[in-house]
């Protein structure tokens with residue numbers, strides 16, 4: 297068994313310093329890939345240094361801030377190329393919004409399911425420290441994606457997930473272009489369209505700090521348009537996929 301946790305970073309030096317040892321300590325089979333977009337605080341160089349001393353730590357350095365969606369896709373593609381093959385591939389944020397210990401539960405569930413999703417909206421709402429505006433937006437975005445894209449998941453915009461490698465081999469990354477919340481929606485949409493078995497694990501999402509959300513207007517528009525496109529795809533099967 298070989299497992300990889302992909303962590304995109306932009307200025308996360310302090311967080312990543314603490315997070316990597318926790319993840320590596322969870323299980324011997326666990327490895328970490330940091331996808332860094334040339335963080336001005338030196339996150340990338342620091343992880344590069346760690347990776348030269350520990351073969352369970354990997355770094356992908358990109359030239360500049362190119363967005364979360366493309367960072368994940370580059371990470372997924374990197375993971376699929378490695379030998380021996382990774383069986384399970386996870387994604388999580390660096391900022392401790394996602395509790396690393398939950399990965400153990402994800403691993404258990406991946407024995408039965410193809411995709412495991414950390415869900416904030418399974419038993420009511422489990423979000424700590426979020427401004428009410430952001431919560432309402434996230435909740436509405438999920439209702440919207442479920443209704444129009446037909447995604448049968450309570451939390452379609454979350455970024456704490458695990459995949460069996462087959463899922464990432466089959467998802468058509470050439471069709472996935474979005475960066476923000478819509479990236480997670482698209483991934484879930486195509487995983488569901490391909491007929492993969494998906495399971496939600498309840499998580500408690502804790503915000504890093506108040507006020508400095510990176511949520512931009514562009515990311516909201518992106519999600520609105522993407523979901524409309526997925527609505528048409530659902531009806532007319534525009535993007536052909538097969539397993």
Ligand SMILES: Nc1nc2c(ncn2[C@@H]2O[C@H](COP(=O)(O)OP(=O)(O)OP(=O)(O)O)[C@@H](O)[C@H]2O)c(=O)[nH]1
Nearest residue numbers: 304305306331333362363364367389390508509510
């Ligand atoms: N490589 C890369 N990582 C990014 C980029 N933008 C954000 N990240 C990382 O992606 C993860 C999630 O981003 P966050 O900024 O925490 O997004 P958020 O949780 O919506 O917003 P916050 O309120 O700031 O926590 C973190 O680990 C970030 O460092 C990017 O453009 N490139």
Ligand SMILES: [Mg+2]
Nearest residue numbers: 389391393504
């Ligand atoms: Mg965050």
